[in-house]
Amino acid sequence: MSKEKKLKFNAAWELDPAPEDSKHVSIKKQYDLFINGEFVKPNSKKYFATYNPATDEKISEVADADEKDVDKAVKAARAAFGKWSKLSGKERGKYIYRIARLMQERAREFAVIETMDGGKPIRESRDIDVPLAANHFFYYAGWADKLEYAFPNRNPKPLGVAGQIIPWNFPLLMAAWKIAPALAAGNTVVLKPAETTPLTALKLAELIRDSGLPKGVVNIITGAGKTGAAIVNHPDINKIAFTGSTNVGKWIQKSIAGTDKKCTLELGGKAANIIFEDAPLDQAVEGIINGIFFNQGHVCCAGSRLFVQESVADIVIRKLKDRMETLKVGDPMDKNTDIGAINSKQQLLKIQEYIEIGKNEGGEIYQPSCSLPKKGNFCKPTIFLNVSQSHRIVQEEIFGPVLAIQTFRTIEEVIEKANNIPYGLSAGVWTDKGSKIFNLTSKLKAGVVWANTYNKFDPTSPFGGYKESGFGREGGLHGLGAYLTI
């Protein structure tokens, strides 16, 4: 055929910028540590800046907590534990409901700050992060007075003081995942947000203060790795809940070895997203997009390894390339942006390094024709074709918008390859045949397996990994049980 068959996207009708208004949010110039119900200056008197990764502009500065501050926070949590744990479940539930409702009321402000501080598109923080965070509080509020029914005849009791360390990819949502079940179970909390994205956790601290939650039940302190280490090593902590990198997870396990601290770890991933020839292909392509480009690929359960059955590989790749051409990359505050800014310069460099590795390994790179903003940390959505299990970009977690694509021929082959990785957090299966789904879900070594969808989160559903993706579950009854002696 003489005529070239190519679809032209974004050629005739460019959308004008539609930036979300940020004037209504209040961000202080400087934030202190939230300990025992009030904001207090750090012992070190030191503060560090937090930047907007889309503009490189400084937004605010936050306190750098040292060991003494951590000790103060743990003591406040310990002091609050007695009364809080003896409060009736019904009363605890009321407080948690109140936090959920306040979060809904301030949803817009939270969404804007989440996007400014972290770089994720406003569409995601507005439609996913913030509503889901509020839903976690609503869900666990409901369990607070039903612990005996959740775990009948087990006499469930709270653990004590929980030290919680959360990552930069879903700052508010991860805080909700950690705080809500801990409070419902009757624990008190010392939480540390990531150093690049502390602001929504500090806004949450303000919200918790306004909610009238008893002092010391939730303490939120900021700092980098050293602060986190001080929490992990503090002798009066009963449980460590950590979400982050596998390396830090391993270090935490070593540090608490020999103590009676309980622990749940939610670590890295390199999930297989598997497309069979009988799958609804257009929707599967959408699943690939959501799997790897959601939140710029900063998702531990991202579908970063794509397996396509060879008989439909060409057509799936063609559809995927067309779809990538329609993705809008740029200002995270624009309501039409699909892919926002990479969270930090450091992370951008890591992703770029992996893209170079992929090229040097001989992977066939494809990126859409979109242009990137001149300022800020941005990366084009990227796919690598013709790679194999032996490529480093297939084996290692990149934590960015980079997808490694392999073909497969039989079910046995794809199960073997999907499981042939040190991680085991999540997987996706796309097929029109129900029996094939159940066959695969029982054989894939992954904590979460999505069928004909991807990256779906719900407070009622447990989430967590196998192997180097960690242990313990968050969400659902399992997530509640992780904060109780049962």
Added chain:
Amino acid sequence: MSTKTTIPDFRITPTVDQVGVEERVARFTTRSIKKESKMQGMKMILSMIDLTTLEGKDTEGKVKQMCYKAAHLHDIIPGLPTVAAVCVYPSMVKTAKDALIGTGVKVASVSTAFPSGQSTHEIKISDTKFAIANGADEIDMVISRGEFLKGNYNFVFDEIAAIKQACGKARLKVIFETGELSTLDNIRKVSDIAMYAGADFIKTSTGKISPAATMPVTLVMLEAIRDYYYATGRMVGMKPAGGISTSKLALQYLIMVNETLGADWLSNEWFRFGASSLANDVLMQIAKQNTGVYQCSDYFSKD
């Protein structure tokens, strides 16, 4: 163009996942269309409308009035396009054709025993030929939904091919009446049948059955058009009809076309809205964009 196109086995057309389609549609509806791009979109909408009257009570007088509106949407605002076509019953084609001389607005006629399609082959052919003889530029046929649901795909295919032949140079739009076809899988299947049988446009609905056009149904049809284009190199047009009465919704349809098929389909040669009340809502929005205030609906003519 190559004539080597092989006709696929319609029993094994690609499957569609409804939940996934609805999620994709939800993404289109979150696009924010502002300022100049909104104005551009609204003018596109006006130029893509098939202004329609398909009532038992239609008369020559009513059709003439609508035809004037089709060519003079709102003369107070300069620079507005005309609609693409008027859509009428075969008996009104001559009246419409005469009324639209020199305007550039096309005349589309429904045919094949619209809206039910429950008639004989001969009547459907002669219905079509009558409309063509009276000057119709486009034919909007209905498929035999009963035969399709029976699994008689050959019947449906052959009927479309026969009407296409009867159309001669007139462009053929094939109406599926998606509200009667029950599943998105069926809509994908019938889209493939119609395109391989020679449809120039595929169209959702008659407007006589609820639900009429919806975004999920339209998306499945757009995806079928895309796959057919890649398989054969031939472009096929899309016409959602019925139930699209606000400019906001119509803009969301355009977003969907732009992000599924791209710029080449963003003209009235390849995309139409079958609608009777959409035009005035768009006009009202354009007036608001120009003046900053919404005007009373009585400032906009109702023909």
